[in-house]
Amino acid sequence: MPLTKSEHSAAEQGLGYTFQSRFALLKALDLPEEDALFIERNDDVEFVGTNGSLSLASLKHKAIGDKLTDLSVDFWKSVRIWLKHYNASGRTASRARFLLFHTGTVASGSFLSLFEEDSSDDIARAAAAAEAIARTENKDLIALKGALDSLDSNEARDFYGRITIFTSTPRITDIPALVDKRLRTVRREVRRPLFERLEGWWTNAVIDLLTGTRSEPLGVQEVSDKLAAFAEEYRMDNLPINYRDSRPSGQIDALQDPRMFVRQLRTLELSENRIQFAIIDYYRAFEQRSSWARENLLISGEIEEYEDRLVEEWARYKEICFENLASDSAEAALLSAGRELLRWAERDTGHLRIRERVTEAYVVRGVFQILANASPSPRVHWHPRFLERLAEILGVAA
Known part of the structure; x- marks a missing residue:
């Protein structure tokens, strides 16, 4: 029988943080090996290209059926984060792009559809629609208005032109199957344990990054190298070694152990x-x-x-x-x-x-x-x- 969540439960927040790490790993498998990633630096995930390009990504793992509307906090909170970076990095001189990955969809009739990945509308229309919403008397947008008003028309158009919304982003439970499809060169029966090994290493690397133990970003090349090394252990003439540094819990009693x-x-x-x-x-x-x-x-x-x-x-x-x-x-x-x-x-x-x-x-x-x-x-x-x-x-x- 499923347990009823306490009103103080932080399950959704915890799921969101776990989703960041797992989603970043999925993206790392698709990025050029020269690229790198940060977690929780300027945004949830940050993709860094060797050519100086930068993509700030906000990740939203929402309830099934959730929709983005004109006044969605998920969008406007991300705009606040992106605008801060846009101002700090020289506005139109900035090389940053701003991405919103959302597990839901855009509500019918919302102007946010103009920012979707496959939208064919020109950005001037999208920027004008965003500015019109931002001028409404909504308490959630009051703090943002001043920052938006500081942009002139060219800067506003440039800023909004950098935003892309990706809806129907895979849910956290869908990601292992998507990773599986990227491991076609590995025998089917070992793909799941191989993913678990890779994710275990990745999670530790993310923890090192978040705690400051590690200062450099997570390199895509690292992921490729680690995946190749793990895959070698799952060949027919090999087996993975997981307990090289393990020890039994508790004290080892060589004098009294009855075995x-x-x-x-x-x-x-x-x-x-x-x-x-x-x-x-x-x-x-x-x-x-x-x-x-x-x-x-x-x-x-x-x-x-x-x-x-x-x-x-x-x-x-x-x-x-x-x-x-x-x-x-x-x-x-x-x-x-x-x-x-x-x-x-x-x-x-x-x-x-x-x-x-x-x-x-x-x-x-x-x-x-x-x-x-x-x-x-x-x-x-x-x-x-x-x-x-x-x-x-x-x-x-x-």
């Missing part, structure tokens, strides 16, 4: 730091393959076949490590053999990749720990006597 793979590592009498690194590998590999599964990036049976391959390679090297041990071998010899087997799994198995171009080390290291954690019995173990001792413990417990 089977951690108990195995403690049996080898490893340092606490060694065990902590293994716990991190386990976490990253587990989360990574869960992400691949959620995004439907894996071929049926691919994980199982990969695990079987690792188990076979482990079994081969285990025989090498354990071949000189006897039933009465000292604990020191057992520990040495087990540590060597673990060292091999952590350091010498980089060639055992789930796909040819998946070279991230935590994938294979972590999957070995996942196999060491299998229930009811681990599929790999390190200490030569671990399974025997586990059976004894379980037998006593039973």
